[in-house]
Amino acid sequence: MNIEAIIDHLETVYETELARLGSSKAMYAVTDGAMETEAVLRTMADRAVAGAVTFEGWTADMDGSLADGFERVADALREHADSMAAHAGAFEPSDTPTALEEQLRSLEDAADRLAGFVAWAEVTDRTLSQAVGFFVGNADTQAANLFREIRSTLADEVDTFLDEIDLPDVDTESVETVAGEAVEAAYGHYADALESLGIKVKPVC
16 A cells, blocks of 8 residues: 555645645634634644544554554544643543544545545644644744644654555555545535635635
C-alpha cells in the first residue's frame, strides 16, 4: 500500500477542500461560531478524544503493527486532550464523533481503515494549524505553544506509524476512494456549519 500515493491523491484531487479545511474559517466552522478560548479548547479536546475512541475501536479487532500503531496514536490523542483541558482549568472532553469520525467508524477493512487514517491525519494537521493561529491572534502564547507542540508530536507519531506499515496487494484506486470519502465528510461538515452560520460557501470547482 503506497501511503505517499494516497497523500498525493488527496492533495491533488481535494486541493480546494483541504485548503479550506486549513483556512481561517475552519476554526469558526468547527466551533459553530464560538470563537472564544474555552470553546476552541473544548472543541479541539473533544475532537482528540473522538479520534482516540475511533482508533481504540480499531485496535480492539486488529493485531500486529496496525493495532500497535492505532493504539499509540489513540494514547497520544488522549494525552493531548488532557493537556487542552488542563489549560482551560480542567473539563471533561466529550467523545461525540464528528462527521469525519462517523465516516471512519464505518470502515472495517484494514486497508480502508489505514486510508481513512491518512485522510484523518491530513485534516487534523490543518485543524491544529488553525488552532495555533487562533491563539497567536489572541496573544495567548502559552496556548499557541501548546498546540504547536501537539501538532508536532502528533505528526511525528503519525509518520512513525505510517513508516512501519506495509500492506501488499491493495487496490490503490479503492483505498484512494475511501480516503477521499473521509475528506469529503470533513469538508461537508465544514460547509454545512458555515452555511448554518450565514456564511455562503463557494462551490468546489
